[in-house]
Amino acid sequence: MSLPHAILTALLEKPSSGLELTRRFDRSIGYFWSASHQQIYRELGKLEAEGYIRALTDEQPARGQKKSYEVLPAGRAELTRWTAASQDPKPLRDPLLLRLRAAAVVGTAGIEADLRRHLDLHRRQLAEYEEIQQRDFPPGSKTPQDRLQHLILRAGIDLETFWTGWLTHALEEFGRLPAQDPASRESTV
Secondary structure: OOHHHHHHHHHHHOOEEHHHHHHHHHHOHHHOOOOOHHHHHHHHHHHHHOOOEEEOHHHOOOOOOOOEEEEOHHHHHHHHHHHHOOOOOOOOOOHHHHHHHHHHHHOOOOHHHHHHHHHHHHHHHHHHHHHHHHHHOOOOOOOHHHHHHHHHHHHHHHHHHHHHHHHHHHHHHHHHOOOOOHHHOOOOO
16 A cells, blocks of 8 residues: 555545644554654645645635645546555565564574563554444444445454464463573574
8 A cells, every 4th residue: 555545545535634634544544554744744745746636725724724635536536546456465574573583593582571562562452443343333234435444444453363362372382492591502604
């Protein structure tokens, strides 16, 4: 996913200022695609220059006021094109997994504590997602938009469920490892 497409999506849902977009990214889109305030403002300028969005004319800001943007037909067409295009899955690149691979060579000092920290973080994120699901997606009839948004949330829930399960298993495996003395390992360099 690219930031311009995330911004076009958010603006099609609701015309917004850069600040409002930043807040919305923090509350929803940011769970799966994050961007800083500066990145969003830079991208708004590019999207406007490309003719994909425009500042709302009835709300031209005076100095210090917010400028709100809306998506133009060219922006909708670009988002439609991008949405319909095929894209391969991205390979997993996680530093924790690489650190575990390195620990097999240099010793496990510090890894177990970090696995516990990661487990706690993933448990908290899972609880937050489940709270959002309970609050925003109660049982009953849903619009197609609600169903797709719930599907995205389910992906987050399923990923956090995977990570909490995997980390629990990893910590159990650590409990079965013999004590290691990193100084006794021979260098392979």
